Amino acid sequence: MSAIAEETTKERAKPPIAILIAASAIGPLALNIFIPSMPGLQYSLSADYATVQLTLTLYLIGLAVSQLLYGPLSDRYGRRPLLLGGLGLFVLASLACSFATSIEELILARILQAVGGCSGIVLGRAIVRDLYERDQAASMIGYITMAWVLAPMVAPLIGGILDTWYGWQASFYFLVVTGALVFLACLRWLHETNFHRQSADGLRGFVIGFPVLLRRKEFLAYALQLSFNSSVFFSFLAGAPYVMTETLGRSPVEYGIYFALVSLGYMAGNGLSGRFSVQRGIDSMILLGLIATWAGTAIMMAFVVAGVLHPITIFVPMLLCSLGNGLSIPNGLAGAISVRPDMAGVGSGLAGFIQMFLGAMISQLVGFLQNGAVYPLFVIMLTCATLAFLANSFTGASKVAPGTQTGP
Template sequence: MSFQSFIHPERRRSVPPFPLLIAVTMSGTVALHIFIPALSTAGRELGASPATAQLTITLYLVGLAIGQLVYGPLSDRFGRRPVLLGSLVAYFLGMLLAIPAESIGALIVARVLQSLGACGALVLGRAMVRDISNETDAAKRLAVLITCMTLTPTLAPGLGGLIEAWLGWRAIFVVLAFVVGSLLLLAVALIPETNRNPVSGRGVGFVLGGFARLLRSAKFRRYLLAGSCAGTSLYAFLSAAPFLYIELLHRSPQEVGLFCVVVSVGLAAGAMAVRVLIGRMEIRHGARLGNGICVLAALLLMAAHFAGMVSVGTLTGTMLIYAFGAGLGGPNAVAGAMSVDPAAAGSASGLYGFCQMALGALATLAVGLWYDGTALPLSVVLTSVSVASAIALQRL
């Protein structure tokens, strides 16, 4: 096989298998969620404080955020396939570096490399689905893709907890290395170039210009803030969960994964509710309803803390409600942001994804730095971001 046919295998296959694109896209966040139950154990073994250990989550989110702004323009210029293969290689190498890590610093470096590779899988999997579909088929396939992606935060924490309990936290990265390596080999063999018209003249400057146009719109900024706050603030819970459940509530690491699964089910249920309510209420009203539920849940968690009633039931229950509100409000906010300037839909998607992950990283950092062995930092952060979201939505 020649080098050119390796990089651009159009002669061998014209359309990539849709199930493979689903798997590639889902893999983009699996390394984030699957490691959460092992966070506390890994931190103790490597001699790290809770705040330092949580950087393995926070900086992973930072990598995903930055990548949202980079991979799209690169794939427009050089093609989807070579950029995707490069990202999967980085993802795989990040797993290999994490397995023997002897310090928290080495693990953090490996996690950042993982995130920079994972983001390519996340962004380019979706882009390829759009490339190979007409307008009607794209809507159907993206709906299937989004539904499948909800399985990652639902199933990955439980799986991570089981692997950590049976084999130790390092085994999580062994399993992920096998998965990502397999996806890389399948991508080499089965995924062709789907961007038939790479644009050489539209680089970073063109993309940044689209970002500037969108940010000048007050409507876009409000939807951007509302959706980013409501959705990715859940990462603050996910990063705090191992410490709250294990150290405060004295539960096992594998149970942490199961509790995270329960909370993630709320997110999927909220997203399903959007499909029921769509067409029955305006987008802004759906976003407000979801955000209102988030505010209520955050306040209930704060009340439980001050009443001395934080338990597995109250923590999991309030976060389940919060996740439902985020699942309901987030998609409506995305739809509102994307409708501001249809001609700049790609830039809107990239900027929205960047802000989601960036604000998620800030939320996890705030909880990590403030962590005091109680649920107070988490409840204050969630209340603050949901109230900020409510203010933004009320001005629409």
């Protein structure tokens, strides 16, 4: 096929942006919709809170590990079949979650749900990088995440209402229907975008691709800063429901209402990324995001130390943190997958693995240390924000120049 013909085919195969939004939103939707139900599971399934916390922690680990598979396999076999398979698994696992009669069954089904749901997260980013150059990819990722963050924004509210009226299983019925609709939409309208598939098999992609990227200082700079910055958010997901329901005596519905502030901040940050990443460059946007996140955690910690604990003093500073996440995470992801554009799938998977695995470990640490105390959550959040700054500074001596493609 000639270069002109290939470009024509590639242009024709561009999927509608709504498809990427919907597929990318499935994993975060399933993560957030269930969170208001977690404190109540202590009584519904006769489990302690640390065990219930595993439904979040192992979900994040499932997201992390699965990204190592989807990335290189999609570089070899294409984005579309991997995405359809992942969405199909998500639907079946969500149904299994709704039928769980013990905490162990629910945890296992949640892991499978994460394996399926993460396909949209990884492959959505890789598809964007297939179609756009480095800084434009950051802009597109910003626009996509700004739009699909609407689903996680309302997810805790939906989950809280469904849990209050119909029980915790209702959230999973909702995910079954939603996942099935996204699967059918992708089956109909999503076309393949990877026209330069690697000849190596999936295992060889692991062996070759991951060490190549891990030896790149600039890749580690992007991956570690976005991982620690994301961990501020994951820590909040782990600890805030407990603080709201057990310490402040608020309802799951009220938690969902306040959580809308967090998602609005993240949506605004992603919107600014989409608007300004091309003009200012991704490294400037990352720095602005890190500053905003650190300031939000510091303000929150100051209120706690002063003994002022109220949903407003928690969620308003968290809005600033989520704004910072929205500025830095899309740009960090775009930077990570642009270190080696020919390994976009591997880069997306590896960066996502580091991000989710670190987030899972830190969120479980919050659950382990909380145990009736308030301070651990806010100390861990401020520590993660500080480590994000350090990672960006110490490993970021040599970032990739816009528009470049570097070798091993």
